[in-house]
Amino acid sequence: MAENSTVPAGPSGGPATPPRILPWLVVYTVxxxxxAxxxxxxxxxxxxxxxxxxxxGLLLSMPVSYLLLRPSRERLSEGLAARSLARRAAKENFRARLSGSPEE
Known part of the structure; x- marks a missing residue:
């Protein structure tokens, strides 16, 4: 499969585990x-x-949060994107195993 090359590799050579997003979600929400x-x-x-x-106060908190919380928002977005890639790769792998096609 050519699309498996887009999956990030972990230290052992296998697929990378998706990053934890809960800490960044808590930091951003708090x-x-x-x-506010x-x-x-x-x-x-x-x-x-x-x-x-x-x-x-609530209206002003929107642009202020957008400016001040940019690093944690970017980390959260990166984590969500990485989890989406890992989930998509796992789904493709599962479908390939179900169809009986050999893994490359």
């Missing part, structure tokens, strides 16, 4: 929540009422 909470608190302390501070 970062988004912390940024900090901005809402700052706006409340600046004198905005409850609903205005909450609304503007």
């Amino acid at each position: 970062g988004r929540l912390a940024i 909470a900090a901005l809402v608190l700052i706006l409340w302390l600046a004198g905005l009422d409850f609903w205005s501070g909450l609304l503007f």
Whole structure:
């Protein structure tokens, strides 16, 4: 199969194990929540009422999170892409074994 060459190889020469994405997902999620909470608190302390501070804090947290959390977002995206490749390769391998064709 020519498509197996796109599967990353592990240290033993076999297919690489997909990276763990849960730690990066937790870091990104907690970062988004912390940024949103900090901005809402700052706006409340600046004198905005409850609903205005909450609304503007949540709206402002989107671009701020986009800028500040770029490294963890990129790591998470890379991990998800690697897991997708590994899952696709495992699926192709499983289908090849089911059809009885020899592995190359």
